[in-house]
Amino acid sequence: MLVEEHKLEGVLSLPSGVFRPYAGVSTAILFFTRTDSGGTEGVWFYDMQADGFSLDDKRNPLLAEAQLGVTPGAALDEAGHEKNNLPDALARWRQRDYPNGLRDLAD
Numbered sequence: 001m002l003v004e005e006h007k008l009e010g011v012l013s014l015p016s017g018v019f020r021p022y023a024g025v026s027t028a029i030l031f032f033t034r035t036d037s038g039g040t041e042g043v044w045f046y047d048m049q050a051d052g053f054s055l056d057d058k059r060n061p062l063l064a065e066a067q068l069g070v071t072p073g074a075a076l077d078e079a080g081h082e083k084n085n086l087p088d089a090l091a092r093w094r095q096r097d098y099p100n101g102l103r104d105l106a107d
Contacts, residue, residue: 003040006032010044010096012089017055044096052084 010031017024031044052068053059062083066074070086081088 002032004038005034005036007035007037007039008043009033010046010093012093013045013047015049015051015055018051020055020059021057044093046085046089046092048085048089050083050085052086 008030012029012031014027014029016026018027019025050062052063053061061068063072063076063080064074066072067076067080067084069084070090072084072087076084076087
């Protein structure tokens with residue numbers, strides 16, 4: 001069974017509409033690591049509200065192209081973050097295993 005041989009590392013909850021027009025249901029991405037012993041302690045969770053596109057059937061971009069995606073070419077201000085949570089989700093995922101969420105930049 002999946003949870004008996006793999007550790008659940010994280011859950012990324014996606015907003016309803018992210019797969020429109022094909023499906024309008026909420027979706028979550030589960031991240032597992034094979035451990036042969038399982039485990040669900042210390043699971044990272046991120047509730048993504050926006051991916052940079054409208055959540056209707058048209059899925060129009062809400063930001064300039066340079067501000068879209070996981071690693072946008074232009075910085076996002078607070079208003080931009082409200083429309084695209086992907087860079088924040090990635091940054092928080094990378095910091096998940098470190099004390100206080102930070103790591104030595106020499107790593």
